[in-house]
Amino acid sequence: MAPLLAEEIHHFAQGASADPKADVAEAGSVFEKVWALPSVSWDSPETKTEMEELFKVREEVxxxxxxxREKKLIGSSTEATVVISNPPARLRKHAELLKTLFIVSxxxxVDEPLAxxxxxxxxxxSITVxxxxxAKCPRCWTFSKPAESERDVCARCHEVVGDVAHAHW
Incomplete structure (x- = not known):
């Protein structure tokens, strides 16, 4: 059923108001269409270098x-936090991306290594896990809310769901 829905969605997303005619389609199926080539402006050697460095750090994390995990101290990576001492400027530049990239809470x-x-x-x-x-947020499962929080969910989820957040997840 999903392939049929994909065909319908693709057809009507292009602005069509009626079902396609079998002999008029530019491609017999949405699955036969070719991908559009990306813009040359997306080819950035600097971004490539930055991402290669970020992925090297990710491998270490x-x-x-x-x-x-092998020692059964965590079940999932969201049960951990990462501390990076003396990070290079490129890591600091992408600080907001790191917890998503590493899939941690x-x-x-930090400038100095912490005990x-x-x-x-x-x-x-310089990397510590x-x-x-x-406390664990029941909606997004990250450990990102204070244990004594008045809210049932973390601040990020509260922004998304607002007052509905008091519903039990």
Whole structure:
């Protein structure tokens, strides 16, 4: 059924107001159409270099998370936070992206290495993975809300769902 819906959605998204005629379509199926070529303005060597560096850091974070997972200290990566000491400027530039890229509850960028204040941690140079210290949001499952929060959900989810957030997830 999904392929049929895809055909319908594609046809009517192009502004059509009636069903397609079988002999008029430019391609027999939406699945036969070719992808549009991306704009040459998207070819940015600087962005490519930045993303390669971010993915190298991500590989290291994933390795540390896997160590915690193997020892049964975490079940999912969202149960951890990452602390990066003395991060390069490129990491600081993309600070808001890091917790999404690493799929963790939080990322802290600090100037000086911190002494671990949790019962467990895994470190590799300037990267430390440790347990999340906040409470788990029942909507997005990240550990991002204070345990004593008046809200049932984290601040991000509260922005999305507003007062409906008091509904039980």
């Amino acid at each position: 994933m390795s540390l998370l896997e160590q915690a 939080d990322v802290s960028l 671990p204040s949790t019962e467990w941690h895994f470190s590799s140079g 440790q347990p999340a210290t906040l």
